[in-house]
Amino acid sequence: SRHDRTLARSSGRTPSADAMAPMDAAALPGFFPIAELSTYQARWVIRARVTAKGSLRSFTTRNGAPMQVFDCNLLDESGEIRASFFNQMAEKHYGAIEQGKVYTFSRGACRIANRQYNRTNHRYELVFDRDCAVEPSADDGTIDTVKLNFVNLRSLQSRALPCSVDLCGIIVGSKPPFAFTSKDGKELVKREITVADDTATSMTVAIWGERATQEDLVFECSPLVCLKGVTVKEFKGGLAGSLEQAGSIIFNSELPDAQRVQAWWKACGGQASLTSLSLSQEGVVPLGDVRSKPSPVTIDICGVIVSFKPPFSFTSAAGKELVKREVTLADDSGFSMLVTLWGDRARQDDKIFDDCPLVLLRGVLVKEWNGGLSGSLLEAGSVLLSPGVPEADRIRAWWSQGGATQSLTALSQDMGAGGGARVAVGRACSVAEMRRSAELVSTQPELFSVVARLASVQTRKQGEVQPLMYMACQEPRPGSTLLCNKRVGEDGVCPACGRVGRAAPRLNIRCRFADFSDGAWLTTFHEAAQGVLGSTAEEAKAMEVAEGGREALEAMIRRRYFQRPLQVTVRAKLDSYMGEPRSNITCTDARPVQLGQHGRAMLRGIREMLSQRAGAAGAGA
Secondary structure (H helix, E strand, O other), X not given: OHHHHHHHHHOOOOHHHHXXXXXXXXXXXXXOOHHHOOOOOOOOEEEEEEEEEOOOEEEEOOOOOEEEEEEEEEXXXXXXXXXXXXXXXXXXXXXXXXXXXXXEEXXXXXXEOOOOOOOOOOOXXXXXXXXXXXXXXXXXXXXXXXXXXXXXXXXHHXXXXXXXXXXXXXXXXXXXXXXXXXXXXXXXXXXXXXXXXXXOEEEEEEEEHHXXXXXXXXXXXXXXXXXXXXXXXXXXXXXXXXXXXXXXXXXXXXXXXXXXXXXHHHHOOOOOOOEEOOOOOOOEOOHHHHHHOOOOEEEEEEEEEEEXXXXXXXXXXXXXXXXXXXXXXXXXXXXXXXXXXXXHHHHOOHHHOOOOOEEEEEEXXXXXXXXEEXXXXXXXXXXEEXXXXXXXXXXXXXXXXXXXXXXXXXXXOOOOOOOOOOOOOOEEOOHHHXXXXXXXXXXXXXXXXXXXXXXXXXXXXXXXXXXXXXXXXXXXXXXXXXXXXXXXXXXXXEOOOOEEOOEEEEEEEEEEEEOOOOEEEEEEEHHHHHHHHOOOHHHHHHHHHOOOHHHHHXXXXXOOOOOOOEEEEEEEEEEEXXXXXXXXXXXXXXXXXXXXXXXXXXXXXXXXXXXXXXXXXXXXX
């Protein structure tokens, strides 16, 4: 590196220093304290523990000369200093010096420390390039195994960056290890952990190599950790740390600072609301401005939870058990967006989300999804109910002064399967208005939101029993984590995959929805069909093959007729059939109406009608 070349050029001794013969350690009355080393001392012997040791690196100087170097940190009772060994001394001592052992060191040179590379607090650093002496020394326990100078996470906001610090905190989140190839072709493995301390602040820290590939259990259940040598830099509008190769990671330390952090975590029950340094510092972004942001983007959102779904457990493509919950937030910009919560935040009792609570979400990753925008709360993010930020007061006033009955524009195309309530997607209208508008659509699809009831499901056509489901391939697509979902043949072979694999039933039914104005037959696919029937495809398949068979399944479907109203999302697009243009109208989502939200919309409509009649009466007078 540039620093290595600089040290190599400057490591030659001055004439006065070379004229003095180094003194053996035995000739000195005691060892020289590391804290007192400077360019003013030419002869010294130090006794120190190697607390960190880097790898042996090769590089070429500007004049083409090959060089070798490795670095280590040396600690005694007085302080810590960085040392660099070059060329023959690097070859000679790299294999002999072990991290954690105690040695005596002499015949080195002091230089001003380069703060860009030197992470110790010492003003100077040592260079051993020729004739240095390194001898093992008995470990009498008087020198600590590691020297930690902790800083709290909140103070990092005021530090000059990049900087190197020691941290003590609780691991509140961990991602799986991730292997990749660097730009210079080197194979690397990293794992990102989120560390929080008693300033209620958190930050993401990357750990590398063998430290990253430890078992997931090591990082679970919020362990206490001390990190020595974390480089902190700006990253994507926030701060992120990276544990240096020469750094250390210590679990469950008995140091007083560590015990203080542990006591804080136990006292707050692990439910502390954390401010993440690793998130964008843009502040709260109105939902109406989200569309103008580059996607993906990480933002903070303050709004009212106008709807939510129950928690949903599933297994990821990597085989990890996950839990998520989707909530819909709205703010005084008149927009709403779906945000996914994960883990313990998703498992919270439904009462937390009832009655349209005001919430501040810090660290929401917003991406394009299903033709709209949706958010996902990052692991480093936080959820704060009834926040005290200025935006919260404004949104609270908006909600109480008419926002609760305001028509919202949805940024998210919510295509998920049943359960819970949501903000309507598409233009609100009656069935009759939807049918008229659908006849006028172009090749660009349009969405309509209709409140209707299930009137009928087509179970027979011209006297023949109609299939209500089919078996779909559940193998992943090549090069993707998405499932194939192609219809498999009676022999179980998927025509796309060309083999027999896992398969699962998927619903495909024709439903007639009706309201006060009209009725309409709509093709209703899997996710929406499950919402209509209030049953999963697996449950319907099990009922069909069990005792009672098809008759029992049809009886269950009939019991759904004209039950509670459904919020139905309809997609209309101009297609071609037998060479003739024809509107293709399908149901893409159906679920029980959120009665409170629907009631507010009806009240708004009544007010508008009364206002119009009052205006007409006034004009007539």
